Amino acid sequence: MGNVERNHVIVLAVIEGAMSVTEAATRFKVSRRWIHTLLARYRTGGLGALDPQSRAPRSSPHATPPTLRTRVLELRTALQRDGLDAGAESIHDRLTREYPNPPSVSTIWRILKADGAVTPQPHKRPRSSWIRFESPAPNGCWQSDMTHWSLAGGVPVEIITWLDDHSRLVLHISAHTTVTVKVVTSTFLATAKLHGLPASTLTDNGMIFTTRFARGKGGPNHFEHVIAQHGIVQKNGHPGHPQTQGKIERFHQTLKRWLGEAPQVLCRSYAGCGSRLRVA
CATH class of the missing domain: 1.10.10 (Arc Repressor Mutant, subunit A)
Structure with missing residues (x-):
């Protein structure tokens, strides 16, 4: 006999069968208190009130409005x-x-x-498997990288960014026809003049940042000489492993998504915009 049917039988035995609460407790091996609870429910809502009651709270005060x-x-x-x-x-x-x-x-x-x-993406690695790192203080490490974009009309540009590893603050961003070692050095020094020198830098192994894979030809480039003169530690990610520079890679991903929507955003911002700018 299920619990629901058992509750019905107990109540009916007392209400219609003239069985006392004490006799019912002995007969069905339950407490007198439980029988009184069932009788109170019956008087309030009939046999339907004898079904198992939900234990869930009637309200959730901490639920988001x-x-x-x-x-x-x-x-x-x-x-x-x-x-x-x-x-x-x-x-x-x-x-x-x-x-x-x-x-x-x-x-x-x-x-x-x-x-x-x-959208669930179960194929992705779980967060628990990530090895996260972050500089313990501002100016502990600056990440830098260059990415490509095309202006309206198909004009190509290269964008360089300097980002603080601790705060993820974008310290510098600028677009150039070509990002050269000279551009890397000049933007680094200009940024350091505003924010102070970092203890280290983290970049990929592009020739504009390091000549470590140039097979000994030409020696360190101008950027490497400059940071060495200032006692700054130069760190480079492993080849083919951009996750090492994950913060700036993610920023450039967000930047390109924003640039792709920028013409539409501008048109929504100004009344009477008759045509949309085109960003290739």
């Missing part, structure tokens, strides 16, 4: 539309400007997942 959940999804849509990073951390950053106690990054991620705004 519906208006805040809606705002999370609105920010997700707006950031994606503008070509900006639309992850939980970016949304959290915006919410801190609007709410004194915004939901945590993990809560925002759960809201996005529940709404279907996040």
